[in-house]
Amino acid sequence: MLRGLYGSAAGMFTQQRRQEMLTENLANANTPGFKADRASIRTFPNMLIQAQNTSNLPPNRSHYVGELSPGAYLQERIPNFAQGDLNETGNNTDIALLQGNIPINEETGRAGALFFTVEHEDGNARYTRNGNLAVDGQGFLTTSAGHYILDTAGERIEVGNEQFTVNRNGVVSTAAGAEIAQIEVAFSEDPALLVKEGDGLLRLEADELDALPTAIGNDEISYQLQQGFIERSNVDAGQTMTEMMQAFRAFEANQKVLQAYDQSLDKAVNEVGRIG
Amino acid sequence: MNPSMISASVTMGQLQKKLDTISNNMANSNTTGFKRREASFSDLLHQQVNNQGIPQHEGGRQTPDGLRVGAGARIAQTAVRMEQGSLQETERQLDLALTNPSHFFQIEVETDDGQEVRYTRDGAFYLSPSAGDAGQLNLVTANGDFVLGADGPVTIPADYTDIVISDNGVITVTGQDGADVEVGQLELVNVERPQLLTQAGDNAFALADNLEELGYDLADVLAVIAQADVSVRQGFIENSNVDLGKEMTDLLETQRAYQFNGQSISMADQMMGLVNNLR
Numbered sequence: 296m297l298r299g300l301y302g303s304a305a306g307m308f309t310q311q312r313r314q315e316m317l318t319e320n321l322a323n324a325n326t327p328g329f330k331a332d333r334a335s336i337r338t339f340p341n342m343l344i345q346a347q348n349t350s351n352l353p354p355n356r357s358h359y360v361g362e363l364s365p366g367a368y369l370q371e372r373i374p375n376f377a378q379g380d381l382n383e384t385g386n387n388t389d390i391a392l393l394q395g396n397i398p399i400n401e402e403t404g405r406a407g408a409l410f411f412t413v414e415h416e417d418g419n420a421r422y423t424r425n426g427n428l429a430v431d432g433q434g435f436l437t438t439s440a441g442h443y444i445l446d447t448a449g450e451r452i453e454v455g456n457e458q459f460t461v462n463r464n465g466v467v468s469t470a471a472g473a474e475i476a477q478i479e480v481a482f483s484e485d486p487a488l489l490v491k492e493g494d495g496l497l498r499l500e501a502d503e504l505d506a507l508p509t510a511i512g513n514d515e516i517s518y519q520l521q522q523g524f525i526e527r528s529n530v531d532a533g534q535t536m537t538e539m540m541q542a543f544r545a546f547e548a549n550q551k552v553l554q555a556y557d558q559s560l561d562k563a564v565n566e567v568g569r570i571g
Numbered sequence: 572m573n574p575s576m577i578s579a580s581v582t583m584g585q586l587q588k589k590l591d592t593i594s595n596n597m598a599n600s601n602t603t604g605f606k607r608r609e610a611s612f613s614d615l616l617h618q619q620v621n622n623q624g625i626p627q628h629e630g631g632r633q634t635p636d637g638l639r640v641g642a643g644a645r646i647a648q649t650a651v652r653m654e655q656g657s658l659q660e661t662e663r664q665l666d667l668a669l670t671n672p673s674h675f676f677q678i679e680v681e682t683d684d685g686q687e688v689r690y691t692r693d694g695a696f697y698l699s700p701s702a703g704d705a706g707q708l709n710l711v712t713a714n715g716d717f718v719l720g721a722d723g724p725v726t727i728p729a730d731y732t733d734i735v736i737s738d739n740g741v742i743t744v745t746g747q748d749g750a751d752v753e754v755g756q757l758e759l760v761n762v763e764r765p766q767l768l769t770q771a772g773d774n775a776f777a778l779a780d781n782l783e784e785l786g787y788d789l790a791d792v793l794a795v796i797a798q799a800d801v802s803v804r805q806g807f808i809e810n811s812n813v814d815l816g817k818e819m820t821d822l823l824e825t826q827r828a829y830q831f832n833g834q835s836i837s838m839a840d841q842m843m844g845l846v847n848n849l850r
Contacts, residue, residue, distance in 0.1 A: 311573065311842060315640065318575035318835040322582035322643040325828050326612040329644075335633070371634050386609070386652060403633065427611045429648055432767055432787050439613055439647035456763045457653070458673070487633040491641065493616035500635040532831060543838050550845045557849070 298363065300556045305366025306549035309336055312369040313542045320530045321539075328379065328424030328495055329528035331535070335371040338364045376408040376486045379424075379529040381521060387457050388436075390426040391524040392480065395517030400484045408486040409510050409518050412479040413496060414443040414451065420506050422481055425495035426526055430457050436467070440494040446476035447511060461522040465511075480518060482510035573839040578643035579832040581615065585645045586829045592649055593822050596813045604692030604774055605811035606651050606765075607818075613647035653765045656692075656812040658804065664734045665710070667694030667757075668807035674759050674796065677719040678712055678775060688719065689775040690760060690768065690793070695808050701726055710742075714773050720755040721798075727754055740801040759801050760793045767792045 313334045323329040344360040381391045390411075397406045410422035423438060431437045436444045436452040436459075443451040446467075458470040465478035483489060489497035499507060510516045589610040599605040617639045629636070655672040669676070675690035696718055701707040710718040710725040717724035725742065727734065733745040740757035762768065762776075767787065771777035778792060779785065 307846075312638075314835075314838060314842065315573070315575040315578075318579050318832075318839070319641045319643070321828075321831045321835055322578050323612070323614050323641070324831065325586075325824065326614050326644050329614055337631075369638070370629060371632055372638050372640075373633050384609075385654070386650075388650070425613060425647075427613075427647065429650060429766065430764065432764060432785060432791060434764070434791075439611060456673075457765070485633075488635060490619075490635055491614070491617045491639045493614055493641065494647075495613050532827075536831065536834065539835065539838055543842060546842050547845055550849065553849060 297556050297559060298365065300553065300560075302364070302366035303549045303552040303556065305339070305368060307546055307553070309367050309369050310542045310546035310549065314539060314546070316369075316372050317535050317539045317542060320535050321532065324528055324530040324532050324535075326425070326495070326528050327427045327525045329530065330374040330376055330379075330424065331528070331530045332372040332374050334369055335373055336367050337370040338367045341365075373487055374489075374491065375529060376406075377529050379526045381524045382527050383523060384525050385523050387459060387522060388428045388430060389523060389525045390428055390461055390478070391521045391526040392424060392426060393519045393521055393524075393526075395519065396515070397482075398484075398515045403485055403487070405485075405487075407482055407484045409516070410481045410483065410489075410497065410507065412445040412449075412481050412507075413438060414445055415496070419498075420445070420481075421492065421496040421498055422483070422489060422507065423495045423497065424526060426524075430454055438495065440496075442494070442496065445479050447479050447509065448476070449479070450476070452476045452478065461520055463519045463521070465520045477511070478520060480510045480520075481507035482513065482516055483507050573843060574640065574642075576836050576839045578615075578641065579835040579839070581645070582643040583829055583832045583836075585612070585643075586825055586832070588646055589825050590822065590829070593818050593825065597815065597818050597822075600811055600813040600815055600818070602693075602774060602811050603695050603808050604656065605813065606653055606656075606692065607811070607813045608649045608651050608770075610646050610649045612644045615642040615645050617641045651765055651768070651770070652812065653762075654812050656810045658807045659810055660807050662806050663695075664736075664805065665696040665698065666806055666808045667696060667736060668804045668809040669694065669759070670802050670804060671761075673762050673765070674802070675762055675776070675793070677758055677760055679717040679719055679724060680714075680771075680773075680775065681716070687777065689716075689771055689777050690762065691775045692809055693774040694803070698727060700729070705729070712774070716773075716775075719758055721758045722755065725755045725757065728752070736803060736805040738802055738804070739798055740803050741798075756798060757801065757803065759796050759803075761796045761800075762793045764792050 316332050320331045341362040341364050344363050346358040378394050413421040415421045427439050434453050434455040436454050446452050460468050467475045490500045492498045592610045596607045620638045620640050653672050658668050680687050680689045698708040699711045701709050706729050707726045708729050730747050731744045735743045742755045743751050744754050768776040
């Protein structure tokens, strides 16, 4: 079969995966703390093409024609951990994490990111930027899905009711002014290693680490917690829509190429093979 | 089916629920003592799709192997927001406003299962003839439900000439003879965990039916407040805490998000059309 047939089909798959990713970003354009994914598309490993029936040529080996790419695929969805903009809500249970100075990771050349630490049912920590929090029936500070927010000691934070205050360093106090705990802020040098899990949670999948180190007390990192604010999703709806149109047109172009190949095959079948 | 159609349509369904919440708030922007609700979103479950069996062929990856494919967004919570509504002066004797945002009046509501205590911030009260005693009037809500005082439903002598309700909720009535008589004391509750209340309609909040099942005591949710801490203002009512400007902005934003998701579906549909046109 003509090799390009599969190449253009692979192109269609890739653009469909990209469109799915962009849909996902748009769907979460209103999700607090959501980090938009970016697509990384890469070609399949190239093939080396040899000419057929040339083995009798001196010095007794076939001719190399050259390399051919069998198409492309969507290799990665890399979340963009840039800060989302803050929106004032005035709710005591909305806490935005505003990143200040974050060291650049020398290996990747990108900045790290800060997260709230969350207790998960499986015992391991999870990380989130969704600061739309709640107070559960027992008076603990939780995410909107009910996962406990952890303090610097790795304990749940019992605020009692919604009348608590959080200062810029994350120290939680009661309405009367008594300090309860300090909200843990975790630092990831390479946040691309965190895996999205749903409910705004991110999971650490790097083998060498079980938990992210704390950002508290690290002189190179500056941040603020803003009570009464929410960090919005960093999805740019206009840009996402434009990219989706691009993905659609690229899909269409690949479909046209596929049709062109089919027409070639049509000629091969119906004209080359015609007798008389 | 193209998975983006599923995630976009799921999200549209959830955005519709946010629109419902917003329109309910807007509809109640003039309801006395109404507390707005706010819907907020969270992303849905992500599943991992492995795209190649041989990881060493995947050079230059920044993320762990595979693709994490989400399924759209959902409403994570519709929290009731308890901030104080603005006070409006009415100079009416039986209009009472609460000035502490976590305080509630207790009212006795007739339900199918008998009497139930409910909680309200709507302090526009009325007087209604007492069924048992022709010489007495009951203090009731606009729906005729009894307002509860320290000793059960508050009653007032029918031949009163003036009613004064002190800031501490003490009700003093001036009789025909000009003498002041203290007839009762409003009993208020302080709601510690407002998210455990449900809106029961008719401007009242009720406790969740399955409170015990959930493992909560009544004491976890609310507590009767001491008379000294009661603060009511006679002659005022509390307006709803709905900010129409904010609701309108949320409405526009939600509607646009709905359109964006609709656009994604339409694009996925056209892509499927292209596939169908291959032959």
